[in-house]
Amino acid sequence: MITNILLCGVGGQGTLLASNLLAECAMREGFDVKKSEVHGMAQRGGSVVSHVRFGPAIHSPLIRKGEADILLSFEELEALRWSELLKPKGLVLVNRQRILPMSVSAGSSVYPADVFALLEKLPAQVQAVPALDMAKELGNPKCVNVVLLGVLARRLPGIKRETWDAGLRERIPAKLLDLNLKAFERGWNAQ
Amino acid sequence: MEAREMPQKAVLSGNAAIARGAWEAGVRFAAAYPGTPSTEILEYCGTYAEIDAQWAVNEKTALETALGACYGGARSLCAQKHVGLNVAADPFFTAAYTGVNGGFVIVTADDPGMHSSQNEQDNRFYARMAKTPLFEPSSSQEAKDMTAAAFLLSEQYDAPVMLRTTTRISHSEGIVTLGPRQEAPARELERNMAKYCVLPANARKLHVKVEERMKALEEWGCSCPWNRVEKGDPALGIITSGISYAHAREVFPHATFLKLGFTNPFPARLVRDFARTVKTLVVIEENDPFLEEKVRALGIACLGKDRIPVCGELNPDILAASLPEFTKTTPPATVTMPAVEIPVRPPVLCPGCPHRGVFFLLRKLDLHVTGDIGCYSLGALAPHNAMHSIICMGASITNALGIGKAMGDKVHGKLVAVLGESTFMHSGITGLIDTVYNQGRHLTIVLDNSITAMTGHQQNPASGYTLKGKPAPVLDLVRICEAAGVKRVRVVDPFDLKALETELKECLAAPEPTVIITKRPCFLLKGYKPEKHVVSIDRARCVKCGQCWKVGCPAIERDPTDGKTVINATLCVHCGVCASVCRPGAITQDKGGKR
Numbered sequence: 212m213i214t215n216i217l218l219c220g221v222g223g224q225g226t227l228l229a230s231n232l233l234a235e236c237a238m239r240e241g242f243d244v245k246k247s248e249v250h251g252m253a254q255r256g257g258s259v260v261s262h263v264r265f266g267p268a269i270h271s272p273l274i275r276k277g278e279a280d281i282l283l284s285f286e287e288l289e290a291l292r293w294s295e296l297l298k299p300k301g302l303v304l305v306n307r308q309r310i311l312p313m314s315v316s317a318g319s320s321v322y323p324a325d326v327f328a329l330l331e332k333l334p335a336q337v338q339a340v341p342a343l344d345m346a347k348e349l350g351n352p353k354c355v356n357v358v359l360l361g362v363l364a365r366r367l368p369g370i371k372r373e374t375w376d377a378g379l380r381e382r383i384p385a386k387l388l389d390l391n392l393k394a395f396e397r398g399w400n401a402q
Numbered sequence: 403m404e405a406r407e408m409p410q411k412a413v414l415s416g417n418a419a420i421a422r423g424a425w426e427a428g429v430r431f432a433a434a435y436p437g438t439p440s441t442e443i444l445e446y447c448g449t450y451a452e453i454d455a456q457w458a459v460n461e462k463t464a465l466e467t468a469l470g471a472c473y474g475g476a477r478s479l480c481a482q483k484h485v486g487l488n489v490a491a492d493p494f495f496t497a498a499y500t501g502v503n504g505g506f507v508i509v510t511a512d513d514p515g516m517h518s519s520q521n522e523q524d525n526r527f528y529a530r531m532a533k534t535p536l537f538e539p540s541s542s543q544e545a546k547d548m549t550a551a552a553f554l555l556s557e558q559y560d561a562p563v564m565l566r567t568t569t570r571i572s573h574s575e576g577i578v579t580l581g582p583r584q585e586a587p588a589r590e591l592e593r594n595m596a597k598y599c600v601l602p603a604n605a606r607k608l609h610v611k612v613e614e615r616m617k618a619l620e621e622w623g624c625s626c627p628w629n630r631v632e633k634g635d636p637a638l639g640i641i642t643s644g645i646s647y648a649h650a651r652e653v654f655p656h657a658t659f660l661k662l663g664f665t666n667p668f669p670a671r672l673v674r675d676f677a678r679t680v681k682t683l684v685v686i687e688e689n690d691p692f693l694e695e696k697v698r699a700l701g702i703a704c705l706g707k708d709r710i711p712v713c714g715e716l717n718p719d720i721l722a723a724s725l726p727e728f729t730k731t732t733p734p735a736t737v738t739m740p741a742v743e744i745p746v747r748p749p750v751l752c753p754g755c756p757h758r759g760v761f762f763l764l765r766k767l768d769l770h771v772t773g774d775i776g777c778y779s780l781g782a783l784a785p786h787n788a789m790h791s792i793i794c795m796g797a798s799i800t801n802a803l804g805i806g807k808a809m810g811d812k813v814h815g816k817l818v819a820v821l822g823e824s825t826f827m828h829s830g831i832t833g834l835i836d837t838v839y840n841q842g843r844h845l846t847i848v849l850d851n852s853i854t855a856m857t858g859h860q861q862n863p864a865s866g867y868t869l870k871g872k873p874a875p876v877l878d879l880v881r882i883c884e885a886a887g888v889k890r891v892r893v894v895d896p897f898d899l900k901a902l903e904t905e906l907k908e909c910l911a912a913p914e915p916t917v918i919i920t921k922r923p924c925f926l927l928k929g930y931k932p933e934k935h936v937v938s939i940d941r942a943r944c945v946k947c948g949q950c951w952k953v954g955c956p957a958i959e960r961d962p963t964d965g966k967t968v969i970n971a972t973l974c975v976h977c978g979v980c981a982s983v984c985r986p987g988a989i990t991q992d993k994g995g996k997r
Contacts, residue, residue: 221747231575234413238577244413245541247574249517256956257749270651272574273717277734292744297737311970312747316959317785317951320745329740352972 213266214369215274219293220285221310222259225356228382229283230261232360236378237265240370247272256313260293265369283363285356286310287326299334304362306342306355345397354394357383361398372399414578416571419542420509421446421453422578423549424479427505428586429453431471433464435828436857437483438518439572440511444481445860448869452583457860457869460795460828461486465508466493469562472506473598475589477553481509484525485794489829494562495532499608500598501560503589505553508534512568514688515715520775520794522713524690529564529666533612535619536666537565537628538644542576548628548663553586559615559622564666568688570645570715620667628663629672638728639680641673641693641704645716646686652718656730668696677702684709684725688716751780753957754925754975756896757849760820761786762953762983763903769910770813772805774798774821774830777856777924778849781820785954789820796821796829803833803842815910817844823879823919824854824862831882837915838887845909846888846917848879849896851924859927883917896920899982925975936992937976939969943988950980950989 216233220226230246237244242265249259262274274296281302284290290305297303305327314320323329330337340362346355357379364375375395383391414422420443424432432455434444448455458464461482468480482490487510494508510528513519529536537552539545545567552563596604623629638657642650643665651659660676662669673696677683685694685706694706709724710716722729751758761781764771765788773779773789774797782789791801798819806817821830826848834846854860861867863877883891890912894902902920909916923930944966950958957973958980960966967989969980978991 222749231413234575238411238413243577245574245576246413247570249569249573256747256752258747269576271645271648271718272570272576273649275652275718275722275734277736288744288747291740291742292747294737295739299735299737301737311956311959312745313750313785313954313956314745316956317954318960318965319784320743322745323742329742332740333737335737 213264213269214367215279215298216263216281216283216363217260217274217279217293217296218263218283218285219258219260219289221289222256224259224285225353226259226261226285229356229360230263232378232382233263233363234265235382236370236374237263239374239378242266242369243269245269245272258289258292281363281366283359285359288312288322291323291326291329294330294333294335297333297335301335302366303330303333303335303337304359304366305330305337305339306359307339308343308355340398340401342398345401346394349390349393349397351390354390357391357394358398358401361395362401363398364395365399411577411579413575414542414546415442415573415575416539416542416545416567417442417511417573418446419546419578420481420549420565420567421450422580423546424507424553425450425453426546426581426583427550427553428477428584429479429553430476430586431468431478432456432480433458433467434481435459435461435464435486436854436860437461437486437511438857439513439567439569440481440483440486440509441857441860442572443509443511444869447479455869457862459863461490462493465490465497469493469497469506472502472504474591475504477505477586479507479509481511483519484510484512484523485519485521487525487528489795491528494528494534496600497562498532498534498612499600499605502556502562503592504586505556506562507549507552507556507565508562509565509567511572512566512689514568517569520792522689524692526566526665526692527690529566530692533616534666535559535561535563536664537563538663538665539565539567539571540644540647540661540663541571542574542578544663545571546578551628559619561615561619566644568645616667620669623664623667623669624672626664629669630661631676632659632661634658636679637681639676639683640686641676641683641697642686643693644688646688649716649718649721650686653722654728654730657728662693665693668693670696670700673697674700674702682728684728686710686721748783749780750783750956751777751954752925753955753973754977756851756920756922756924757781758953758955758977759896759899759902759979759982760847760849760920761788762979763899763906764788764818764820765952767903767906769816769818770805772798772801772817772819774819774825776822776825776849778820778822785952795825796833799830799833799837799846802844802846803837803840806842806844814843818910819844819846821846821848822855823848823850823852823864826879827863827877831886834883834888834915834917835886842915843913844915845906846915848917848919850879850919850921851927853924853927855924855926859924879919883919888915888917890914890916891919892917893919893921896922897977897979899979925977934976935978937969937974937978937981937989938992939967939989941966941968941988943986945986945988947985949983949985953979953983955980
């Protein structure tokens with residue numbers, strides 16, 4: 212069976228590190244894995260998305276519409292934008308954070324007032340995660356990505372907790388490791 | 403560099419895998435000019451102690467230098483994005499005639515879908531036109547394996563070899579089995595004028611050799627392991643290559659495949675034999691019908707671009723929709739989206755970007771701006787709307803020269819070319835010389851942010867460091883402009899909008915070509931810590947005039963309740979540009995008593 216995870220957010224939020232860790236841990240667990248995202252121009256505060264697919268054998272790195280098992284969104288509006296790839300009855304994990312697109316701050320378009328009410332209309336399970344607040348409590352809002360990774364990890368029974376810990380220790384620089392292990396733990400325990 | 407203890411397997415991007423393949427093949431030299439989606443190839447090459455990896459000034463110098471290294475006996479590589487090969491096309495074509503000494507591989511990273519590019523050209527046609535053998539990997543593992551194979555083939559057939567990736571190969575990641583480095587046999591620098599001096603008399607003979615070589619390579623391509631049949635239901639036969647193979651395997655798992663990894667010269671015999679074994683033949687390609695044209699030229703009927711779009715990036719959904727009668731599984735059920743307008747989120751200039759104020763003034767003075775390729779291309783987007791043409795690297799200056807020639811006095815004092823310092827060095831300097839020589843009168847603004855920023859911060863000749871982080875001589879941009887013959891060259895801090903506006907007006911009034919260099923590092927530059935002068939807003943004084951919204955800063959927001967400006971404290975980096983443009987003095991910057 213193939214697991215398809217879509218991670219989305221805004222350039223600069225750290226989706227890349229989270230998707231890298233996910234792919235690394237899936238490989239360590241013995242799965243074939245493919246991951247795809249676009250770098251470059253889109254990263255300058257634009258909408259960013261990573262496709263991560265793992266299972267016995269993966270060909271295309273891209274998730275088809277209707278095949279994303281889990282959508283992990285680092286930002287509320289982006290959850291709405293990318294939920295069209297979601298599998299019916301799939302899971303949407305959304306960080307409670309709003310980052311206004313330029314058109315909204317300039318007043319030429321409107322940020323939907325209640326994203327969660329709109330997401331609730333989807334045939335999916337939606338869970339809001341106050342990951343930014345959790346990261347701030349841990350002392351560094353930048354570790355929001357690893358908090359969210361912890362939230363996601365708890366919902367991926369195919370990858371063992373030890374594998375995650377080993378992956379984090381391998382990929383995170385020593386001086387940031389302690390903070391990120393705490394961030395992961397915090398996400399892991401968030402219900 | 404510390405010794406690398408490599409695990410057996412790693413998750414690598416296509417670009418990392420190409421660098422790894424080059425290293426394993428004993429490559430000693432690599433050069434490139436950065437360009438999405440190719441940039442990381444050289445960055446990864448630079449992490450290997452055994453590879454002398456360097457940023458070149460442009461793709462032409464990169465290719466020529468790597469070719470020189472191959473003449474000097476080293477296995478060498480150059481890499482560029484698709485449009486970069488346009489710049490390097492001149493030496494690329496003739497390198498096919500001279501052939502190689504050490505193995506030589508040219509990587510082209512194409513960008514279907516134009517995620518970060520100005521066109522969607524399919525560079526496989528370059529290989530055909532230049533008579534250069536071509537590999538097309540479909541995964542990271544193949545990217546590594548084919549890179550290594552390309553070096554051996556290059557030496558075996560005395561030919562430069564092209565490896566073509568696309569964004570979804572370069573930037574997708576997959577599991578790669580790693581191998582050890584194998585040093586290449588030592589080769590001496592040879593003096594062989596009949597081979598290396600392409601004077602007409604020599605080139606005529608070399609061309610004959612090129613044609614013979616392509617015949618031999620066609621035979622090789624028909625029996626090499628990179629072109630293979632994957633047996634399935636003979637009712638549907640698919641010929642495909644590159645990322646299209648990965649998508650096609652996903653959508654048509656039951657089909658019989660002719661999976662082509664070595665596509666130029668075209669393996670005609672293999673294709674003919676394959677076509678005979680299947681009922682319906684489909685050629686699946688992204689963008690242009692590179693293989694399909696050859697299939698049809700053999701007189702073989704097939705489906706292809708009559709079904710599959712030429713424009714845009716391919717994906718499994720598009721493929722399934724293009725060939726619905728051949729899919730065996732029903733398309734996945736999808737969710738119905740709530741009916742709501744989702745605001746788009748295009749890329750923007752970062753908070754603290756030194757380019758922001760420049761575009762504010764260019765728009766304020768209503769100037770005609772010829773633009774160029776870099777972060778500052780975003781100056782064409784709202785709310786800046788201050789860039790009126792963008793073509794290719796370096797075109798800003800020469801486009802302005804031509805517009806000046808066509809429009810004469812009507813545009814004098816209103817015409818500005820804008821480009822970054824890296825782009826200026828890449829191919830702007832020649833345009834500036836042209837401007838002086840041919841007596842153009844426009845203003846050129848060189849945005850010097852001390853780094854090649856858009857592609858993710860690569861060093862360049864004006865930054866003072868090499869690709870490997872070693873100190874390097876710093877190019878003096880002022881003296882370059884002066885040496886070109888520009889009499890008025892001014893350096894201005896782009897955060898000082900008052901000084902910049904004065905200088906803009908004076909330069910534009912001059913009866914001769916002028917240059918302004920705006921000098922301030924990219925705010926994201928590592929180690930750049932400008933003194934912080936706190937910016938704040940007295941909302942009682944905000945009159946909603948909208949000046950600050952026109953600077954297009956992500957940290958400037960409009961409060962939906964009262965319509966007044968709010969500064970987003972988590973995004974603001976206190977550059978002060980908004981304070982400079984605030985008319986009622988609501989936004990202010992604490993400059994230690996200066997204002």
